[in-house]
Amino acid sequence: MAAAPTPLTLAWLNDAPAQAALAALDGLYEHSPWIAEAALRQRPFTSLAQFKHAMVRVVREAGREAQVALVRAHPELAGKAAVAGTLTAESTGEQARAGLNHCTPEEFALVQRLNAEYGARFGWPFVLAVRGPRGEGLHRREILATLQRRLQGHPEIELAECLRHIDRIAEIRLSDKFGAVPALGNQVWDWAEQLAVHTDPGYGERGELTVTYLTDAHRACAAQLQAWMRDCGFDEVRLDAVGNVVGVYHGAATTGGPPPGPLPGGEGVERHAPASTGSGSDSLAPAPGERAGVRETPRRLLTGSHYDTVRNGGKYDGRLGILVPMACVRELHRAGRRLPFGLEVVGFAEEEGQRYKATFLGSGALTGHFEPAWLDQQDADGVTMRTAMQAAGLPATLEAIAAEARDAARYLGFVEVHIEQGPVLAELDLPLGVVSSINGSVRYLGEVVGVASHAGTTPMDRRRDAATAVAELALYVEQRAAAAPHLVGTVGMLEVPNGSINVVPGRCRFSLDIRSTTDAVRDAMAADVRERLAAICERRGLAYRLEETVRAAAAPSDAAWQRRWEAAVAATGLPVHRLPSGAGHDAMKLHEVMPQAMLFVRGENAGISHNPLESTTADDMQLAVEAFLHLLGTLSQDTP
Numbered sequence: 278m279a280a281a282p283t284p285l286t287l288a289w290l291n292d293a294p295a296q297a298a299l300a301a302l303d304g305l306y307e308h309s310p311w312i313a314e315a316a317l318r319q320r321p322f323t324s325l326a327q328f329k330h331a332m333v334r335v336v337r338e339a340g341r342e343a344q345v346a347l348v349r350a351h352p353e354l355a356g357k358a359a360v361a362g363t364l365t366a367e368s369t370g371e372q373a374r375a376g377l378n379h380c381t382p383e384e385f386a387l388v389q390r391l392n393a394e395y396g397a398r399f400g401w402p403f404v405l406a407v408r409g410p411r412g413e414g415l416h417r418r419e420i421l422a423t424l425q426r427r428l429q430g431h432p433e434i435e436l437a438e439c440l441r442h443i444d445r446i447a448e449i450r451l452s453d454k455f456g457a458v459p460a461l462g463n464q465v466w467d468w469a470e471q472l473a474v475h476t477d478p479g480y481g482e483r484g485e486l487t488v489t490y491l492t493d494a495h496r497a498c499a500a501q502l503q504a505w506m507r508d509c510g511f512d513e514v515r516l517d518a519v520g521n522v523v524g525v526y527h528g529a530a531t532t533g534g535p536p537p538g539p540l541p542g543g544e545g546v547e548r549h550a551p552a553s554t555g556s557g558s559d560s561l562a563p564a565p566g567e568r569a570g571v572r573e574t575p576r577r578l579l580t581g582s583h584y585d586t587v588r589n590g591g592k593y594d595g596r597l598g599i600l601v602p603m604a605c606v607r608e609l610h611r612a613g614r615r616l617p618f619g620l621e622v623v624g625f626a627e628e629e630g631q632r633y634k635a636t637f638l639g640s641g642a643l644t645g646h647f648e649p650a651w652l653d654q655q656d657a658d659g660v661t662m663r664t665a666m667q668a669a670g671l672p673a674t675l676e677a678i679a680a681e682a683r684d685a686a687r688y689l690g691f692v693e694v695h696i697e698q699g700p701v702l703a704e705l706d707l708p709l710g711v712v713s714s715i716n717g718s719v720r721y722l723g724e725v726v727g728v729a730s731h732a733g734t735t736p737m738d739r740r741r742d743a744a745t746a747v748a749e750l751a752l753y754v755e756q757r758a759a760a761a762p763h764l765v766g767t768v769g770m771l772e773v774p775n776g777s778i779n780v781v782p783g784r785c786r787f788s789l790d791i792r793s794t795t796d797a798v799r800d801a802m803a804a805d806v807r808e809r810l811a812a813i814c815e816r817r818g819l820a821y822r823l824e825e826t827v828r829a830a831a832a833p834s835d836a837a838w839q840r841r842w843e844a845a846v847a848a849t850g851l852p853v854h855r856l857p858s859g860a861g862h863d864a865m866k867l868h869e870v871m872p873q874a875m876l877f878v879r880g881e882n883a884g885i886s887h888n889p890l891e892s893t894t895a896d897d898m899q900l901a902v903e904a905f906l907h908l909l910g911t912l913s914q915d916t917p
Contacts, residue, residue, distance in 0.1 A: 284456030290328070291321040302454070304367045305332070305447045308350040312336055312447075325457055326708070326900060327850030333444045333706045341436075348401040348439045353392045354420065355380055367450055371407050374414040384417060391424045399432055406445035410881060410894040411466050412452070412459075438883070441703065448896060461608070462899030465600045468505065472498055472584070473592045485589040485889065489632035491520060491665040498584050502599065502624045509603050510610025511622070518677040519642045520626030520669065522584070522599075525577070526606045529615035577619035578912065579683070579691045579871070582863055583628035583639060590629075591891020593696040597878060597898070598863075599624045601694045604902045605909065616909060617916045618689055625863050632656045632665075640866035645682035649675055683870070689916070690838050691867035692908065693875045694901055696893055698860050698886035702879035705854060708897040709904060711842045712875035713855045715865050716763070716792040717799050717831030723747075723823040725814060729783030741818050744773050744782035753809050754789065757802055763794040763857050764802060789823075794857045796831050832865045835872030841911055842876050845904035860886075876904060 281301040282289055290298055295317060302313040316331040336344065352368055355377040372378060380388060395403045403424055409415040415423075427435060452458070473486050475494040480487040488494045499522050506514045506524035513525040582598025602622045609615070625639030635641075635651040652663040652673065666673035697703075702710045727741035751768040758766035770788040789806065793799035807823065814821045843853045856877065864873045878901045881892040 285454050287322060287325060287328075287455075290317075302451070304365060305450050305454075306336075306347065306350075306443065307352075307365065307368065307446075309347050312339075312347075322850065324850030325451070325455060329444075329448050329451060330706065330851055332447060336440060336444065337706060344436065344440055345401060347443060348404055348436065351402055351404045351443065353396075353402045354405065354407065354424070355385060355388045355392075371414075371446070374408060377407070377417065377420070380417060384421070387421060388424070391421070391428060395424065395428050398428065399435055401436075401439065403427065404439040404442045404446075406442045406449065408446075408449050410892050411463060412449050412895060434883070437704070441706070444706065445894065452896070459895045459899035461604050461902040462895035462897070464607075465597070465604055465898045465902065466895045468600045468603070469592045469596055472501060472596060475501070480589065486586055486592060487588045487590065487631075488584070488586045489588075489629075490585055490627045490635075490638070490662075491669045491671075492632070495520070495585060495626070496669055499624070499626070502584065505603060506606075506622070509607035511606060516671075517642070517681050518672055518674075519639060519647070519681065520666075520671060521639045521642065521681070522624035522626075524603070524606070524622045526609065526620040526622075527615070528617055528619055576687055576689050576916075577621045578616075578689045578909075579621050579623065579643075579867065580693060581621075581623035581625060582693055582695060583625040585625075585627050585629050585631065587629050587631060587887045589889060590887050591696075591885075591889060593878075593880070593891055593893055594698065594886050595625070595628060595695070595863075597696050597893070597901070598694045601898070601901050601905055605905050608902075608906065609909075616913050618912070620909070628861075628863055633662050635662070636861070637863065637866045640863035642678055642681045643683050644866050644870045645679065646866065646869070647675075647678050685870040688871050689912070690835060690872040690874070691864060692838060692842070692873065692905075693862060693864045694905065695858075695862060695875055695877060696880050696886060696891065697877040697884050698858075698880065698891075700884040701856050702854070702877060703881070703884045707851060707854050708879050708900050709846045709849070709851060710854045710856050710877040710879075711834075711839060711846060712858050712877055713834055713839065714763075714794040715832040715834075715858045715860075715862055715868070715875070716765075716794055717796045718790065718792040718827065718829045718861065719799060719803055719825060720791075720827040721789040721823050721825050722786070723789060723810070723821060724784060724786045725810075726820040727783050727817070728781070730781045732779045732781055735781055740781050741783075742781050743785040743819060744771070744776075746813050746817050746819055747771060747785045747787045749813055750806070750810055751787075754791075754806060757805055757809075758791070761793075761798060761802070764791075764798055765793070765859055766791045766802060766806070792859050794831055794833070799831070829861065829865060832868035832873065834874040838872055838874030841908050842874055842904070844911060845876070845907040848907045849900050849903055851900070876901065 281297065285301055298317055299310060299314050303310065306312045312332050312335050315335040316328065319331050322328040354372060392403060405420060405423055407415050407420060427438065475488060475497040476485065477487045477489055477492050477494050488498055499516055499520060502522040503514050511524035512527045515523050517523050580602045583595035584599060599622065606620060627635065627638035630636035633651065633654045633656060635654065641647050654662050663673045697710065725743040725746045727743040754766040754768055758764050767790040768787055769790060772786040773782045774784050776782055791799055791803050810821060810823065846853050858875065862875065864875050867873050878893055879897050880886060882890040885891055
């Protein structure tokens with residue numbers, strides 16, 4: 278058979294003799310050719326993503342002894358092998374790209390000390406994909422900070438993290454061999470980085486990302502999103518009455534549209550022919566300057582997410598759901614393609630409830646659920662929402678806000694892409710997951726009241742300790758939630774007012790958060806917790822109060838839309854995994870008026886979110902864009 282092509286192709290890999298294919302893949306996993314060898318037995322592969330996942334599964338199923346040996350096969354960063362020049366060519370290039378060969382004497386000494394501490398603690402070398410989430414290389418500062426942070430981890434958790442980074446290293450090396458560049462994922466990555474430049478005063482100086490409703494940073498984000506949408510080829514771009522950024526990509530006319538052809542997309546993803554397109558909601562008239570043969574038709578697909586953040590948050594929560602469909606519109610526009618429905622992308626101005634207690638303000642305006650009292654709410658500086666809106670150039674009237682409500686009959690549904698905000702996909706080694714339901718939640722604030730007394734003179738059987746009562750309740754919450762699938766319970770706040778080291782707590786305030794995929798399961802646990810609280814306080818001679826503060830209904834995914842996401846994930850060559858979302862999303866609000874379904878994208882760092890460590894890779898975002906394009910393709914076939 279002919280020599281391996283440069284770059285490699287999937288067709289060649291599928292047909293090549295086993296030894297030739299294995300030789301071409303040399304170096305993917307450090308000194309461990311057995312991984313690629315085992316994965317090749319599963320040929321043929323329909324996509325590069327499928328082959329990558331096959332190798333990951335080989336590692337996961339190899340057993341702990343083989344996994345530890347694999348980690349130990351990797352060199353220390355800037356370690357003895359680097360100094361001696363005995364690294365593999367791949368490791369040499371990766372460490373050089375991260376600048377580890379240019380450490381200052383102080384940095385080199387620190388790396389050596391941390392390497393020694395890490396090895397002594399865990400028994401294997403620290404492994405990090407130094408080319409990073411975008412594949413271009415981390416800075417030495419980031420590498421040192423990560424090494425210091427992970428040095429504090431639990432051994433089993435750290436072993437799993439090392440394996441995930443080993444898989445990431447192999448993914449990058451494999452892409453290099455195939456000349457595969459995640460161009461769409463890189464674009465989304467770049468947008469996220471540029472948007473994160475804007476942050477509220479007092480946070481940017483500390484390198485923290487905080488964007489709250491209608492601050493200067495928030496308005497800068499809105500302006501940037503509008504500029505990008507215009508560059509992408511959206512036909513209409515506007516800022517609505519509550520600060521949502523709205524972009525609309527119209528469809529082809531029922532006659533005179535472009536001929537059928539494949540949707541743009543990535544390798545291994547089936548593409549379908551777009552037909553004509555349309556839109557709905559506020560205006561059905563063609564936008565000024567529309568291209569010939571392009572007009573609004575009666576219905577749109579709605580998508581998007583929020584661009585505000587929690588304080589000191591991450592770059593992808595919410596924003597990923599705006600940037601992924603933007604990349605899709607850019608590809609459609611570049612290819613001259615139109616859909617048989619309009620595509621409306623909304624960057625919701627507020628979802629987190631950080632500046633004002635008005636969670637889901639942005640999406641609530643679209644569903645007609647804007648609370649009039651919100652306009653008179655004050656932030657921490659005494660600025661009302663009405664005043665903040667007026668300062669941002671918004672009308673700040675209930676009439677203008679009410680006019681933003683969408684007619685659900687004019688929409689096909691709502692879909693949202695979101696970073697997972699949890700560890701499930703990372704632990705399963707899956708880039709994408711399909712959301713089956715958004716958990717319903719109920720929250721309480723409570724207080725238990727006993728008697729504050731002297732810690733030294735009050736016998737143990739005479740105490741009326743409020744804090745230990747709440748601690749007992751917290752343990753019950755943990756046990757009760759763990760007894761049922763897709764049910765979680767959290768006592769997130771515990772406070773002893775005016776507590777002292779030598780005083781038995783007389784009061785203890787606490788919070789309670791219960792979530793489940795169904796309201797019935799959630800409410801059953803809530804009833805059990807209330808009953809247990811009453812019993813604990815009765816037995817201990819305590820009083821209590823418990824106030825419900827939030828109740829949100831579960832939002833199960835629409836079956837048809839969930840199947841579309843499942844087909845889109847399968848088209849990438851990846852296994853389809855369904856999982857509930859424990860977090861709230863704008864999709865919960867849209868669920869009140871139209872069918873909805875969500876796609877999750879794997880997060881790095883064990884899926885952490887609402888945290889500066891929140892991250893994902895360009896390769897995973899590439900797959901998300903490809904899946905979205907596939908969904909648009911199948912919907913084009915289904916829509917008359």
